[in-house]
Amino acid sequence: MSDSKLLAMFPGQGSQYVGMGKQLLSDFPYLSKTFEEAEDFSKISIRKLCFEGPEDQLKLTANTQPTIVTVSVAAWRALVEEKGQTADFFAGHSLGEYSALVAAGRLAFSDAISLVRNRGLAMQRAVPEGVGAMTAVLSCDVKLLEGYCKDATKEKEPVEIVNYNSPQQLVVAGHAKAVARLEETFVKESVKFIKLQVSAPFHSSMMAPARDEMAPLLSATKFHQTKHPMVPNLTAEVTLEYGPEYLIKQIDSPVKWIQTIENVSRSGVNKYLEIGPGRVLVGLAKRILPKGEWTAEATGS
Numbered sequence: 001m002s003d004s005k006l007l008a009m010f011p012g013q014g015s016q017y018v019g020m021g022k023q024l025l026s027d028f029p030y031l032s033k034t035f036e037e038a039e040d041f042s043k044i045s046i047r048k049l050c051f052e053g054p055e056d057q058l059k060l061t062a063n064t065q066p067t068i069v070t071v072s073v074a075a076w077r078a079l080v081e082e083k084g085q086t087a088d089f090f091a092g093h094s095l096g097e098y099s100a101l102v103a104a105g106r107l108a109f110s111d112a113i114s115l116v117r118n119r120g121l122a123m124q125r126a127v128p129e130g131v132g133a134m135t136a137v138l139s140c141d142v143k144l145l146e147g148y149c150k151d152a153t154k155e156k157e158p159v160e161i162v163n164y165n166s167p168q169q170l171v172v173a174g175h176a177k178a179v180a181r182l183e184e185t186f187v188k189e190s191v192k193f194i195k196l197q198v199s200a201p202f203h204s205s206m207m208a209p210a211r212d213e214m215a216p217l218l219s220a221t222k223f224h225q226t227k228h229p230m231v232p233n234l235t236a237e238v239t240l241e242y243g244p245e246y247l248i249k250q251i252d253s254p255v256k257w258i259q260t261i262e263n264v265s266r267s268g269v270n271k272y273l274e275i276g277p278g279r280v281l282v283g284l285a286k287r288i289l290p291k292g293e294w295t296a297e298a299t300g301s
Helices: 023-029 031-044 046-052 059-083 095-104 109-126 142-152 176-188 203-219 245-248 257-266 280-288
Strands: 005-010 089-092 130-140 161-166 169-175 192-198 270-276 297-298
Touching: 005 059, 005 095, 005 257, 005 280, 023 031, 023 046, 023 059, 031 046, 031 059, 031 109, 046 059, 046 095, 059 095, 059 109, 089 095, 089 257, 095 109, 095 176, 095 245, 095 270, 109 203, 130 176, 142 169, 142 176, 161 176, 161 257, 161 280, 169 176, 169 203, 176 192, 203 270, 257 270, 280 297
Parallel strands: 005 089, 005 270, 270 297
Antiparallel strands: 130 169, 130 192, 161 169
16 A cells, blocks of 8 residues: 555563574674663673573563663664664554664663663562562453452552553553452452563552652653654654653553554554564554554564
8 A cells, every 4th residue: 555654563571582682683693783782781681681591580670671672673773774664653562662762763772771771670679579460351341440440449559450452451550459359359250360470560550669760860861853753652642742751651650552553543554563572562453453454563583
């Protein structure tokens, strides 16, 4: 189609796996500069973590975040170099928004790596391990789930919807006791759910300490204004004016991925390209979009 438009979309935490990026670097040795730069600014062994693990170290939030951004940006740079890849819109799922900003020319790669390393550490510190929890909820009406969350919330023990991933998958997070109460309701009401093995209740209001810790770092960061439209998680609205507040507020606000995909579809997007490790976002696009003339593919890294 001559009027086709493409969304470049970048994955977030949970897409990592031991071995990611290894074939990419083997195929395109010039990407070694990307990995070296990431190691300089994160102060961790990105290549060793990506290629060799061990898995328990790779999945630590403070390690996962810079490694995923590195592999995603490397994959994008290879696409640009080899195919002259361009995109009409840029978006990322949670952490992936940093990769999207780099790809869109709005954020320096070195800044992104430093920020996500600090973001991961701040998130790990925000809530002591075991105090928070997250659960994926399957095929439950949004309004119904909002009501369940309200009923399960008590003072200083919140639980809320934090990821609008697809109509069939919403994610809740909050205080472990509130999540446990919510899961009791799910059992009674025959709602299917999957407990997530995570170290903190990401994107919930309990992440406020991480937001406060990251706010001065993000406010001091240079964001470049380019012609490439972004679709931030915070609003899910297409925007040309992008500033640090989107990433500050994102930390303790829900990821509006359903709304993101629906909004870019209304803006004429009919090609969805996932850049980075895994193919989670391709799967979500297929669940969100109605059948029609659109394609979704992943580069795989």
